[in-house]
Amino acid sequence: MCDRLGDVFRINICLPAGRCVLKIPLNAKPQTVRVQFEKQINNIQRLKTTNGYMFNKHLIEISIATRIDRNKIYQLRHEVYALELMQHPHNEAMRFEDKLDQFNVYIVAKINAEIAGFISVTPPDQNDYSIDKYFTRNEIPFAVDAGTFEMRILTVIKEYRGRPIAVALMWAAFRLIQSLGGLNIMAIGRSEVLDLYLKLGFKATDKVVKAGEVTFTLIHGQVADLHDFIESNLKSTFNKVKQQCDWKLSIDFFKPATCYHGGAFFDAIGNEFDDLNKRRNIINADVLDAWFDPAPRLIKELENHFSWICKTSPPTDCAGMANGIARARGVQPDNILPGAGSSDLIFLAFREWLTPASRVLILDPTYGEYVHVLENIIGCQVDRINLLKANNYALDLEQLVNLAMNNYDLIVIVNPNSPTGQHVPKTQLENALRQISPTTRIWIDETYIEYCGRDQTLEKFAVRTSNVIVCKSMSKVYALSGLRAAYLCASALQLEKLRSISPPWAVSLPAQIAALVALQEDSYYEECYEQTHSLREEFSKELLKFNSLAVLQSKANFVLCYLAENGPSAETVVSKCKEMGLYLRDVSNMGNNFNKHTIRIAIKDKETNQKMLEIIKQVLDD
Secondary structure (H helix, E strand, C coil), rough: EEECCCCCEEEEEEECCCEEEEEEEEECCCCHHHHHHHHHHHHHHCCEEEEECCCCCCCCCEEEEEHHHHHHHHHHHHHHHHHCCCCCCCCCCCCCCHHHCCCEEEEEECCEEEEEEEEEEECCCCCCCCHHHCCCCCCCCCCCCCCCEEEEEEEECHHCCCHHHHHHHHHHHHHHHHHHHCCCEEEECCCHHHHHHHHHHCCEEEEEEEEEEEEEEEEEEHHHHHHHHHHHCCCHHHHHHCCEECCCCCCCCCCCCCCCCCCCCCHHHHHCCCCCCHHHEEEEECCCCCCCCCCHHHHHHHHHHHHHHHHHHCCCCCHHHHHHHHHCCCHCCCCCEEEEHHHHHHEEEEEEECCCCCEEEEECCCCCHHHHHCCCCCCCCCEECCCCHHHHCCHHHHHHHHHHHCCCCCEECCCCCCCCCCCCHHHHHHHHHHCCCCCEEEECCCCCCCCCCCCHHHHHHHHCCCCCEEEEEEEHHHHCCCCCCCCEECCHHHHHHHHCCCCCCCCCCHHHHHHHCCCCCHHHHHHHHHHHHHHHHHHHHHHCCCCCCCCEEEECCCEEEECCCCCCHHHHHHHHHCCCCCCCCCCCCCCCCCCCCCEEEECCCHHHHHHHEEEEEEHCCC
16 A cells, blocks of 8 residues: 655555555655665565564464374474473483373474474373372372363473463463363462463462472462453553464354343342242342233233143244244345344344454444444454433434445444433435445444334335334233344345345244234334323422432433432442342443443332332432
8 A cells, every 4th residue: 555645655555474664755766666665565575574574463373283293292392391491301202202292292482484482281180190290199288180181291382482371371381271161270380480370370389399400480370360360460461462373273362251131130039940939029120121911812812721831843044033023114025134132143243244353333332232242252342432422322324324434344223322322313314324335234222212202213214224223122022021022124135145044943943932922912002102201200300309310311211310420339338229129220331421430220110110119219328
């Protein structure tokens, strides 16, 4: 790529081995340009420098050692530990193997296909470790059990030292042990590299042993503690190491993160459901499930055929569900793709459409699943439209249109937004979306749209475009959260590929039946939505009577509350309410624009709302 910067041409040179920037004066002679260009090309392609191998962030390949690799490793062990470190005597075979090599795992680091280092991991299966040569089990000051793995033989070949190879190998071994369910790690660290182990969170014991000319210290660490230590103190360091690795292990470089959605109330009920009566003693206002029951006809239909429904496979492709939704929404069946909840469809679509090179624009704050999938699962570049408290977290549509000119691969809008409860009217939003390039996909999450009126959905608008996709959860507005039913509504071209990779039986039989019956019960649900608005308004007015609380007006089945800045934090309030059986949501992790004094509360029935008010008042008065 070439551009002009003042009186200089700037040329970006990119090759598989590396890149550089060449700056050429406008009046430079052709011969001068050619010489400089060739010089830079040679510099990039040259593999060696005066201090070893040149830096390239993709040059350290980390993988499990093959049989051929292991043969070379045994030779290198002899070179390093017999000839260089003099830990062991020289042998005529000029290779070191031991009985642990029959079942241990070697991880190897390579640079340009040459072994630059290696580390061995001994699993607990055989209850046999290298430390047994130096210490009895009674001497070891920590438990060695079925969850204990051993790291050993951390080695970096001499000409490759000075690069982060040792750290990369130790991290690879740690991640392997972590992914295998290891609980504890032990090792004997050479005195020369003991500091490295300690910096990564390992703890040294007073057990020291000398083998030949080498001194070792027995060290250990719990996997969970090591993970937390590195996450808290060394994440940026390991991000830099990651950039220098060609990671070829079958596990991710970092342990995949999970997305927190609330639902902590199951801690009280028990997630093995052995006593569901416990649910009567808690209020689950940390999730946004409907306070009302599903339509009576829906419940009756499921009850009448429950035994048959439980034992019968559902229609493979959810075609009947798609037909019923299309009919209810005034679109065609090929405009509908059912799924087992909106999360199912988010994971299906985003991982198909996007790569780490993709650029995505989202709202901040917004539903946490989107950030989780985009950043932690796919690794996209994610930009944010900051929704500010001073503006009641309203979306500036002019800003949206201007930012969309940056050629994003995807824009995600939750409307009404969660956790703010703010809604952009249909006409205004459609006018803005028309101004965005059709090459940019636009995902509209309408989980709570029915609370704003059925006429506010963009479903019919979406099917007339080539780039707008509406995601509709049926959980919150039809009281079907436990059954998991949702769908996408878009032009057929957007859904064609997704339909082909959607698994068979994606939606359970009870969920398909319930979804279709619910769509026929408009009058029942409309009445529920009206009651929700009344309950929300009444609840909000009562909250405002607390001097230390402010409430943001919402369009959905929840409210956002601001605690006093000089009072207890959201974490404290949520924790104290939990002790009294009330579960609320601290939203500080749902966006960058929240402080530590904001909570979200789901609306419940009148009696439950009163109980919540009493508990919250008691907590705030303490």
